[in-house]
Amino acid sequence: MGRGWRWIDRRIADLDPEVDYVEIVQLTNLYRMNRFVAHWGFAAGSPVAGINPAATDQVWRDGNSTSAKAPHKRVEDSNGHLLSWLEHGPDHEATRISIEMVNQYHAHFGKGTTSGLGDPEEYVFIMCLNATLLHTLQRRLGFAGFSPKEQRATQLAWARIAQHFRLATDGSPVLNHTPFPDSFDGMLRLVDDWIDRPWPESQSGHSYTTQQMEHFARTWFPKPLWPLGRAIVSTFLPPQVRRVQRIATPNLLLRTLAVGLMKSAFFFSTRIAPDPTVSYLDRRRMLAAADRDKPSEVDVTIHRKLARHEGGLQGMCPHAPAFHHD
Template sequence: MQEQQTPVAQGASAAAVSTDFIRTSRKWIRKRIEQLDPYVDYQEIWALSYIYNVTDFDLHWQYTVDNSHLGMTTWGADAAYRDGTGAMIVQAEQRTTNTNDHMLLWAEHGPDSPVTKQAIDIVNKQHVKWAKHYKGSFSHSEDYIFLFSAAATAEHTLKRSLGLPGWSEKQKIAAHRFWCGIAELFTVESGEVLTDVEPMPKTFEECAAYAQAYSERPWPENPIGAPFTEELIKQFLEAWFPQQALRPFGRALITTFFAPSLFRIYGMKQPHWALQSLARGFVRARFIYRDYIRADEKEPITERHRRLVAKGRATASRIDTTVHRAVGKQNPGGGCPHARIN
């Protein structure tokens, strides 16, 4: 019997994927992606690739790995670490949640949505605020392009490095188009639109090459990045590896996936080869289990979180709440598929 095909309405969130379609297969996401046009449906493809089968552990792991690289540049470390007073340090749990919630909202709604535009407006205003204290730190267009290029290509690159199949051609095209759309919403310190200063790479492959080249630049040693990164690792370990005996493995689970240049820049030691092998095997096994064994989730993690909030079993996301309230005020007749969180 042919599977029922119900396309997502234009402008709808990823949560609007047909439940009739979902019920037809345990591994429905790959089949759904195969039906879509990446040049038109790139937002849905990115959402299906990013926010359905992801877990809170995955989000925290990726946050820790990604943000550990902020200290590759002295200005990046200064703006994030702030002499030990930065939110990543003194408000660690909330900062982690806020960052992940931004990424999830963008993925759920897409670059053209008023929800995403409102969320990124918050980020731009934060950058303007901190640029007054750390002049020049938010003026480097290549830092933004690196982050967005890495975001588009990181999972594919990681899977290939673990000997696993990477993303399909449709996922690559969709990821590139999605992050090009996100980049167009950001401004640099001068107030100029980021992509007017420096365009995004033209293809997925060029994004991957850009991210690699950036991380392999001969950046000068930056010891301020080490204590900053140690704090991020400590936060991850306290959340997911409370047993002291597992801490060395938990630490290797982060540092194994650092850009090689980071150890020189920070003056940090690489993990023991045995721990590296364990970490790579662990991540590889998680991908295999998620992609080939377990049933695909029927709703994105954003909706799972909202459902827990509605049941009183979780705290509402500050970002989700703030953004949807603002969008609701700006568009009293609609504009967002979710009920406003009070």
């Protein structure tokens, strides 16, 4: 693969989304990504995923969940799984292992539920939201978002990812009950239609989103700038989400600063800085191998399971962490 200052766009231009959708999704999502953007995407996206009060009831569990007690672990684990699917592609064994871990987690906490973890339409909504979130956030910042080729690759990848998910309540495949949209525009419409439903106000949603905003602010900003950190999340929540979860709209100054900061960050990464030659996940693995960062627990677990499945380390996934912990 050729390299240069703006090599990612040139490489995507040479690819066919009908055949090369895995690589296009990797390039679109994983190379210009960094930990700040990954955390921001989770903080701004997960409240939308929980606009249905039944969903945030499951995630918050009256303040007794991982989300409530260990928000950093929740962010790391959720992003660890999601980014693994985008890295390996929908048909790789690592993706199957990861999604099975998620299915088992859902089954453990979803017993007896009649919505949320038992609602196939909600599963498809959350997958479409995850698939389109980066595009939507870029559009809100005034950028073009995904190109038509990137949109087609995204739809193809996620339609196949969706085939691995099972309902928490009875273990049946989600797509046995509801179809996956056949276009990127269809995915966007499904997300918008779900958000526009007349959802009631949610105390669990308020608690969850408030904590996500606070965790993001405290992770990335000094105390005097915590209001700005919170605004970088709440400014990008759809108005419907802010209504349901009773999240105040930031004042004009904070909204302007939040949009300006994120717009500058995206402009720098896509127009000024050279394209990274190593993906975000591989950069993290290299830092962990050099003892300069903690490894992703999800990444290590997936690749341990993959190594056992393949009968050892020989021929293992090229994305496997360059370290081995007993």
